[in-house]
Amino acid sequence: MTTTTINKAELKSLIGPGKIFFKDDPDFDPAAFLSFGTDRTKVYRPDFEILAFPTNTEEVAKIVKYAYNNDLAIVPSGGRTGYAGGAVAKNKELVLSLSKMDKVLDFDPFFGSIKVQAGMITKNLHKEAEERGFYFPVDFASTGSSHIGGNIATNAGGVRVVRYGLIRQWVLGLTVVTGTGEILEFNGELLKNNTGYDLKHLFIGSEGTLGVITEASLKLTVKPVDNRVLLVSVPDFPSILSLFKETHQVKVPLLAFEFFTEYCLGKVKSHLSVPDPFSAPSPYYVLMEFEIGNESDDEKLFGFMESITEKGLISDGSLAQNSRQAETFWKYREGISESISIEYTVHKNDISLPLRNMEPFLREMESLLNGKYPGFEIALFGHVGDGNLHLNIVKPKELSDEEFFKKCKNVDPDMFSLLQKYNGSISAEHGIGLLKKDFLGFSRSEAEILLMKEIKKSMDPKNIMNPGKVFG
Amino acid sequence: MTTTTINKAELKSLIGPGKIFFKDDPDFDPAAFLSFGTDRTKVYRPDFEILAFPTNTEEVAKIVKYAYNNDLAIVPSGGRTGYAGGAVAKNKELVLSLSKMDKVLDFDPFFGSIKVQAGMITKNLHKEAEERGFYFPVDFASTGSSHIGGNIATNAGGVRVVRYGLIRQWVLGLTVVTGTGEILEFNGELLKNNTGYDLKHLFIGSEGTLGVITEASLKLTVKPVDNRVLLVSVPDFPSILSLFKETHQVKVPLLAFEFFTEYCLGKVKSHLSVPDPFSAPSPYYVLMEFEIGNESDDEKLFGFMESITEKGLISDGSLAQNSRQAETFWKYREGISESISIEYTVHKNDISLPLRNMEPFLREMESLLNGKYPGFEIALFGHVGDGNLHLNIVKPKELSDEEFFKKCKNVDPDMFSLLQKYNGSISAEHGIGLLKKDFLGFSRSEAEILLMKEIKKSMDPKNIMNPGKVFG
Numbered sequence: 001m002t003t004t005t006i007n008k009a010e011l012k013s014l015i016g017p018g019k020i021f022f023k024d025d026p027d028f029d030p031a032a033f034l035s036f037g038t039d040r041t042k043v044y045r046p047d048f049e050i051l052a053f054p055t056n057t058e059e060v061a062k063i064v065k066y067a068y069n070n071d072l073a074i075v076p077s078g079g080r081t082g083y084a085g086g087a088v089a090k091n092k093e094l095v096l097s098l099s100k101m102d103k104v105l106d107f108d109p110f111f112g113s114i115k116v117q118a119g120m121i122t123k124n125l126h127k128e129a130e131e132r133g134f135y136f137p138v139d140f141a142s143t144g145s146s147h148i149g150g151n152i153a154t155n156a157g158g159v160r161v162v163r164y165g166l167i168r169q170w171v172l173g174l175t176v177v178t179g180t181g182e183i184l185e186f187n188g189e190l191l192k193n194n195t196g197y198d199l200k201h202l203f204i205g206s207e208g209t210l211g212v213i214t215e216a217s218l219k220l221t222v223k224p225v226d227n228r229v230l231l232v233s234v235p236d237f238p239s240i241l242s243l244f245k246e247t248h249q250v251k252v253p254l255l256a257f258e259f260f261t262e263y264c265l266g267k268v269k270s271h272l273s274v275p276d277p278f279s280a281p282s283p284y285y286v287l288m289e290f291e292i293g294n295e296s297d298d299e300k301l302f303g304f305m306e307s308i309t310e311k312g313l314i315s316d317g318s319l320a321q322n323s324r325q326a327e328t329f330w331k332y333r334e335g336i337s338e339s340i341s342i343e344y345t346v347h348k349n350d351i352s353l354p355l356r357n358m359e360p361f362l363r364e365m366e367s368l369l370n371g372k373y374p375g376f377e378i379a380l381f382g383h384v385g386d387g388n389l390h391l392n393i394v395k396p397k398e399l400s401d402e403e404f405f406k407k408c409k410n411v412d413p414d415m416f417s418l419l420q421k422y423n424g425s426i427s428a429e430h431g432i433g434l435l436k437k438d439f440l441g442f443s444r445s446e447a448e449i450l451l452m453k454e455i456k457k458s459m460d461p462k463n464i465m466n467p468g469k470v471f472g
Numbered sequence: 473m474t475t476t477t478i479n480k481a482e483l484k485s486l487i488g489p490g491k492i493f494f495k496d497d498p499d500f501d502p503a504a505f506l507s508f509g510t511d512r513t514k515v516y517r518p519d520f521e522i523l524a525f526p527t528n529t530e531e532v533a534k535i536v537k538y539a540y541n542n543d544l545a546i547v548p549s550g551g552r553t554g555y556a557g558g559a560v561a562k563n564k565e566l567v568l569s570l571s572k573m574d575k576v577l578d579f580d581p582f583f584g585s586i587k588v589q590a591g592m593i594t595k596n597l598h599k600e601a602e603e604r605g606f607y608f609p610v611d612f613a614s615t616g617s618s619h620i621g622g623n624i625a626t627n628a629g630g631v632r633v634v635r636y637g638l639i640r641q642w643v644l645g646l647t648v649v650t651g652t653g654e655i656l657e658f659n660g661e662l663l664k665n666n667t668g669y670d671l672k673h674l675f676i677g678s679e680g681t682l683g684v685i686t687e688a689s690l691k692l693t694v695k696p697v698d699n700r701v702l703l704v705s706v707p708d709f710p711s712i713l714s715l716f717k718e719t720h721q722v723k724v725p726l727l728a729f730e731f732f733t734e735y736c737l738g739k740v741k742s743h744l745s746v747p748d749p750f751s752a753p754s755p756y757y758v759l760m761e762f763e764i765g766n767e768s769d770d771e772k773l774f775g776f777m778e779s780i781t782e783k784g785l786i787s788d789g790s791l792a793q794n795s796r797q798a799e800t801f802w803k804y805r806e807g808i809s810e811s812i813s814i815e816y817t818v819h820k821n822d823i824s825l826p827l828r829n830m831e832p833f834l835r836e837m838e839s840l841l842n843g844k845y846p847g848f849e850i851a852l853f854g855h856v857g858d859g860n861l862h863l864n865i866v867k868p869k870e871l872s873d874e875e876f877f878k879k880c881k882n883v884d885p886d887m888f889s890l891l892q893k894y895n896g897s898i899s900a901e902h903g904i905g906l907l908k909k910d911f912l913g914f915s916r917s918e919a920e921i922l923l924m925k926e927i928k929k930s931m932d933p934k935n936i937m938n939p940g941k942v943f944g
Contacts, residue, residue, distance in 0.1 A: 110713040111827040111859065112720055134720070155666050166664065169641060182919055191858045192638065192824045193897035194627050194677050195904055195915040196942050197924050201673030205666050222720050241582040248584055248606070248694050251765055293723055296766035352664045355583040386663045387583065425665035432667055443667040447654055452669050454930040458923055470668050 006070065011050070014066055015059040019100075023049040036097050037075060037089030039082040041435060048075070048089040053100045056117070057175055057183055057214040060096065064212065064464075065181030067094055073464045076208040078150030079121065081142035083348065084433030086154065086207040086469055093467075096212060098149050104128055105215060106189075113172055113189050115217040118149025125218075134220035137164040141334065149213045154431045155205035162385040163255045163291070164221075167204070174200045175215035179460025189217040202455060207431050208466035210459045224291040227255055228301055229326035232308070232317035233282030234259075237359050239313045240284055244355065244385055246313065250304045253291040257385030260285050264336045264381050271339035274331055278316045286314075286384075287333050336381050337390070345395035346379070347408040351419055352387045352428035361422045365391070368414055373407060375399070388428040391415075416442035432470045440471055478542065483522070486538055487531040491572075495521040508569050509547060509561030511554040513907060520547070520561040525572045528589075529647055529655055529686040532568065536684065536936075537653030539566055545936045548680040550622025551593065553614035555820065556905030558626065558679040558941055565939075568684060570621050576600055577687060578661075585644055585661050587689040590621025597690075606692035609636040613806065621685045626903045627677035634857040635727045635763070636693075639676070646672045647687035651932025661689040674927060679903050680938035682931045696763040699727055700773055701798035704780070704789035705754030706731075709831050711785045712756055716827065716857055718785065722776045725763040729857030732757050736808045736853050743811035746803055750788045758786075758856075759805050808853050809862070817867035818851070819880040823891055824859045824900035833894045837863070840886055845879060847871070860900040863887075888914035904942045912943055 012020050021028050028051075037046035050072075054060045067074050075089040077097040089095045098119030106115035112134050116125060122143035129136040138151065140158030150156075152174070157166045164170075173187040186200035187193055203210055234240050240259055247254045262281050268274060277285070290301060301319065308314050320326035340346055353361055362380070369376045375396030382390040393411060395404040416426050416439050426443045427436055440449060449471055456463070463472075484492050493500055500523075509518035522544075526532045539546050547561040549569040561567045570591030578587035584606050588597060594615035601608040610623065612630030622628075624646070629638045636642075645659040658672035659665050675682055706712050712731055719726045734753050740746060749757070762773060773791065780786050792798035812818055825833055834852070841848045847868030854862040865883065867876040888898050888911050898915045899908055912921060921943055928935070 108826060108828055110717045112717075155670075157664055161663065165641070168670075169637070184917065184919055184923075186920075188895045189826050190824050190895075190897055190900075191633065192629055192855075192860050192900040193915065194899050194901055195897055195908075195912060196677070196921070197674050197682075197927060198627075198640075198677055199920060199923060202669050205668070205670055210669075222723070225723050245582045245584075251694070251697055294766065294768035296768050352662050354580060354661050356580055383664075388664050423660045423662075425662050425667055427666050428662075428664040429666055436667075440667060443665065445656065447656055448658075448671060449668070451656075451671060451930055455669060455927060458926040458930075 006050070006072070011066065014062050015054055019053045019055065019059070021051045035080070036077050037087070037095045039080045039085060039087040041083055041085045041088070044085050044088040044090050044434060046089055047091065048093050048095050050094040052094060052096050054096065055100045057177065060177045060212050060214050061181050061183050063094070063096060064177050064179065067464050068179065068181050068462060071462065071464070073467050074212070075466055076153070076212045078119065078147035078153070079142070079145040081146040082150070082154060082433060083350070083430040084427070084435045086431055086433035086466070087150070088434060091468070098147055101214065107132060108189065111189070112220040113217055114220055115189065115215060116148060117215055118147060118152070118213045120148045122146045122148055122151055129220050130223070135223040136170070136218065136220055138167045138170060148216060152204055152213055152216055153206060153208055157383070157386065157388070157429045159256050159258065159383065161383060162257050163253055168201070170219050171200060171204060171216060172219055173217035174203055174213055176203055176211045176213050178211040179462060179465040191219070205431070207433060207470050209456055209470050211465055224255070226292040228290050228292050228298070229320040229329045230288040230290070230301070230305070230317065231277055231320070231329045231332070232286050232288070232314040233278050234284040234286055234313065235282065235315050237284065237362065240286055240384060241355055241358070243286060243308060243313045246304070246308055247288065250290070250300055252297045252300050254288065254385070255291050256287065256289040258287045258333045258382070259384040260333055260336055260381035261379070263377065264340070264379050265332060267339040267343065267379065268332055268335040271343060272331060272335045274328060277318065277329070277332060280316065282315050285332065287329055333381065336379065340379050340392060340394065345401050345404060347393040347405065347411070349391040349393070349415065350428050350430045351389050351391055351424055351426060353389065353419065353422055353424035355387055357422040357424065358389070361418055361424065364418055365415060368418070369411070372414070373411060376411070386428070412439065434469060437470055478522070478544070483538065486534050487524070487526055491525045491527065491531070493523045507552070508549050509559070509567045511552045511557060511559045513555055513557045513560070516557050516560040516562050516906060518561050519563065520565050520567050522566040524566060524568050526568065527572045529649065532649045532684050532686050533653050533655050535566070535568060536649050536651065539936050540651065540653050540934055543934065543936070545939050546684070547938055548625070548684045550591065550619035550625070551614070551617040553618040554622070554626060554905060555822070555902040556899070556907040558903055558905035558938070559622070560906060563940070570619055573686065579604060580661065583661070584692040585689055586692060587661065587687060588620060589687055590619060590624070590685045592620045594618045594620055594623055601692050602695070607695040608642070608690065608692055610639045610642060620688060624676055624685055624688055625678060625680055629855070629858065629860070629901045631728050631730065631855065633855060634729050635725055640673070642691050643672060643676060643688060644691050645689035646675055646685055648675055648683045648685050650683040651934060651937040663691070677903070679905060679942050681928055681942050683937055696727070698764040700762050700764050700770070701792040701801045702760040702762070702773070702777070702789065703749055703792070703801045703804070704758050704760070704786040705750050706756040706758055706785065707754065707787050709756065709834065712758055712856060713827055713830070715758060715780060715785045718776070718780055719760065722762070722772055724769045724772050726760065726857070727763050728759065728761040730759045730805045730854070731856040732805055732808055732853035733851070735849065736812070736851050737804060739811040739815065739851065740804055740807040743815060744803060744807045746800060749790065749801070749804060752788065754787050757804065759801055805853065808851065812851050812864060812866065817873050817876060819865040819877065819883070821863040821865070821887065822900050822902045823861050823863055823896055823898060825861065825891065825894055825896035827859055829894040829896065830861070833890055833896065836890055837887060840890070841883070844886070845883060848883070858900070884911065906941060909942055
C-alpha cells in the first residue's frame with residue numbers, strides 16, 4: 001500500500017486526536033513538517049506525508065501494527081542530530097516522532113537508575129539526574145536537541161568515552177516495539193541477568209532498523225568533584241600515543257584525551273578570534289581533562305606534567321588555572337568543526353582505528369591524497385584516546401563544490417580500503433544510515449551482513465522499520 | 473550419525489596427531505577423560521566418547537565443520553567451573569576442550585588491550601596483564617581454573633561488579649566459530665565501531681549455544697593504588713539499601729558491597745574458627761571495599777563512617793587496620809559458601825532483583841517457606857550492590873537428601889514466580905545451562921525465547937552447538 005491509498009480518517013483515529021498529521025494539514029507549516037523527516041546530513045530531500053506523535057509505548061505499538069498490516073514503512077524520528085541520514089524519510093514513509101514521549105517514568109535512589117521515555121532530550125536527562133543527586137555522563141555537542149532514544153539507537157559516545165564508555169554501557173533495560181508491532185521489554189532495570197542472549201544489545205546501535213526504542217532504564221553515576229584541563233603541544237604523532245600511554249599511570253582518572261593539528265587550530269583562531277595557546281606553533285596539540293578529588297590529585301598532575309616534559313613527549317604545556325581558561329582550552333577543540341564548516345566546504349569522516357595503527361594509516365592516507373588528489377587538505381582532530389579520528393577533507397579553492405564532492409566519492413573507497421587494511425572502522429560514532437551503507441562491507445564481512453539481515457528479518461519480517469538504512 | 477558410526481581414523485587425522493581422543497583410548501584415564509564433559513553442578517552424569525584439543529581457531533573450525541557435516545553435537549569445554557550444567561556432555565556429544573588454546577596473541581601498550589586465546593585460565597590473564605603494567609579487573613573465586621572464554625560465554629561477574637561491571641564491559645572483540653564451522657571476527661580491538669548490529673554481544677552470555685569463542689580482545693585498566701575494607705553490622709534490611717545509597721556520595725570509588733546474615737556468619741565462625749567481628753550479634757553484616765588513592769581519601773572514609781553511624785544505619789563498624797585484617801573481613805563473606813556446603817545439604821540459588829524490591833521479595837519468600845516448607849532455613853548473602861542475592865536453602869535435619877531435593881523442585885517455581893512479580897532474574901551470574909532451562913520463561917517472555925531460537929538458527933542451523941542448553 002502507498003501512502004496515497006491510506007484511509008486518513010482511520011489512521012487519525014488510531015491513537016486519538018491531535019497526534020497524527022498529514023502533509024496537507026493546515027495546522028502544520030510545511031517546512032516544520034518536513035524537518036521531522038531529516039537530519040544534519042542535509043544531503044537528502046525528505047519526502048513523506050504522514051507524521052505521528054505517539055505519547056506512549058502502546059500508541060507506538062498501535063501505529064506499527066497498522067503500518068505492518070498496511071505495508072507502510074516507518075522512519076523513527078528523534079532529535080534528528082545524526083550525520084548519516086539514519087532519520088531521513090525520503091520514500092513516503094510514515095515518520096514516527098518520539099518528541100512527545102519525554103517523561104521520567106521511574107527512579108531508583110538506592111541503586112541509582114532512572115527510567116525515561118525515549119523522546120527525552122539528552123540535556124533534560126542530565127538535568128533530571130542532577131536534580132536527583134546523580135549524574136548521567138554521556139555528553140556531546142548536540143545534547144540540547146538529541147533524544148536519549150536516538151542516542152541509544154546510534155550508540156552515542158561523546159567527549160568523555162575514555163572515562164565513561166559509550167551509551168551502551170549505561171543502558172540497563174529497553175522497551176521496544178518490533179516491526180510487527182509487538183512490545184518487548186528487555187531486562188527491566190537489572191545489572192545482572194544471565195538468562196540467554198542479551199537482546200537489548202542488538203537494538204543499541206541498530207539505527208531504527210529493528211524497531212522503535214520507546215523506553216530506557218539507565219544506570220546513573222555521580223558527578224566528579226572537580227576537574228583539570230591540560231593543553232599541551234606535541235612534536236610528532238608517535239608522541240601523542242606515548243602521551244596517552246603515560247596517562248594510564250597518573251592514578252588520576254582521565255576524563256578526555258582529545259587532539260587536533262596546527263591546521264585546525266589556525267581555523268579556530270581566525271574564526272573565533274581566540275589567542276594562540278603557546279608562543280611557538282606545533283604540529284599537534286592534545287587536550288587532557290582529569291578528574292580531581294583533592295589536592296593530592298593536583299600534585300599527581302604536576303608530577304605527570306614534569307615527567308612528560310622530561311621525556312620530551314611535549315614541547316610546551318599549560319594547566320588551566322581556572323574554569324574560564326579551561327573553557328578556552330576546550331574551545332580550541334570544540335570550535336574546530338564549526339570553524340572549518342563555516343569557512344570551507346568539507347567532506348566529513350568519522351573513523352576509528354587501533355591506536356598503534358594510526359600513524360601508518362595517516363601516512364598512507366596523506367600520500368594517497370598528495371598523489372591522486374592534489375590540493376586536498378586534511379583537518380584532523382578527534383577523540384584519539386578512543387581511537388576515533390575526525391578526518392575532514394577540505395575543498396581546494398580551485399574546485400567547485402560539485403567537482404569536489406564527486407572526487408570525494410572516489411576518495412572514500414580508497415580511504416575505507418586503507419582502514420580495512422589497518423583493522424579500522426568506517427564509522428566510529430555516526431553510524432551507517434544512508435550515507436555509508438554502500439561501504440558497510442569495508443567494516444563488516446559478508447557473513448556478518450548476512451547474519452544482520454537474518455536478525456532483522458526475525459524482528460521486522462516485512463522490512464518496514466527504517467528500510468534501506470544500514471544495509472539493503 | 474551417532475558417535476559409534478564415526479570413522480575414528482578420519483576424525484583423528486583432521487587436525488594432526490595427539491589432539492583428538494576416544495573414550496577407549498589407552499592414553500587417557502577414564503575419569504580424567506569424563507571430567508572434560510562436566511562442571512561443578514555434579515548432578516549430571518557425563519556420557520561422551522570423543523574429546524578434542526584444538527590449538528587454534530582454524531582447528532576449531534575444522535572440527536566444527538566435520539561435526540556439521542556428520543550431524544555430531546558439540547559441547548565447548550572451558551574450565552568447567554560452572555554451576556548450571558552448561559558444559560555437561562551427557563548425550564554422546566563431541567567435547568571440544570579449549571585448554572590447549574591459552575596463548576597471548578597480541579598486546580597494545582598504548583591503548584591498553586590484550587588479545588588472547590579463549591582457553592587461557594583467568595588467573596593467567598591477570599598475570600599477563602600485570603606483567604605488562606596493566607590490570608584485568610574481572611575476578612572471582614574460581615579464576616584459578618576458569619577460562620577467559622568460559623567467562624565470556626557466561627558473562628561472568630564476580631565481587632567487584634559495582635566498580636568494574638561484568639566481563640561484557642571488557643570485551644572489545646571476539647573471534648568465534650559458528651555452528652557451520654565458519655570463522656567470524658567481531659570488531660577487532662576497536663572501542664568505537666558503529667557499523668550495524670554489534671554481534672559479539674550475542675555471544676557474550678550465550679553459553680556455547682551459538683558457536684565456540686576462540687579468541688578475545690580485552691580492554692585492560694590499571695590496578696587501584698590501595699584499598700580499604702570496612703565491615704559493619706546493620707540492624708535491618710532497609711538500612712542496607714540506605715547504606716548503599718550513602719556510598720554514592722563518598723567520592724571514593726566503591727570496589728565491593730557485599731552482605732550476609734547472622735546465620736551465615738555463624739556457619740563461617742564454626743567452620744573456619746574465626747572470631748566474632750563485633751561484640752554484639754546483628755541480623756545483617758555489610759562488607760565494603762573502597763579504592764584509595766591518598767590520605768585524603770582515608771579522611772573521606774572516616775567522614776563516611778561517622779555519617780552512617782550518626783544516621784543510625786549501622787550498629788557497629790570496623791575499618792581493617794592492615795591487609796591481614798582486611799583478609800579476615802573478606803573471609804567472613806567468602807567463607808560462607810564453603811562453610812555451609814560442607815556441613816549441610818544446600819539448594820543453591822543465584823538470583824537478582826531491583827534493589828528496592830528486595831525487601832518485599834524476601835518477606836514473601838520467608839512466609840512462603842514458613843507456610844509450605846516448615847524447617848527450611850535460608851542462608852542469604854551476596855553482591856547486594858549489584859542486586860545479586862545468593863539465596864541458599866538449607867536442608868532441615870529430619871529430611872533425607874532425596875526428600876529435600878524433591879521439595880526444592882517445588883520451591884523453585886514458587887520462588888521464580890515471586891521473582892517474576894518483583895521484576896527479578898532467575899539467574900544473575902550462573903547462567904541457565906541445563907539446570908534452569910525449564911524455568912527460563914520466568915525471566916524471559918515467550919516472544920524473546922522465540923527470537924533467541926531464531927537467532928540460534930541463523931548461526932547454528934543444524935543445532936549442533938551445545939544443544940539442549942539454555943532453551944529447547
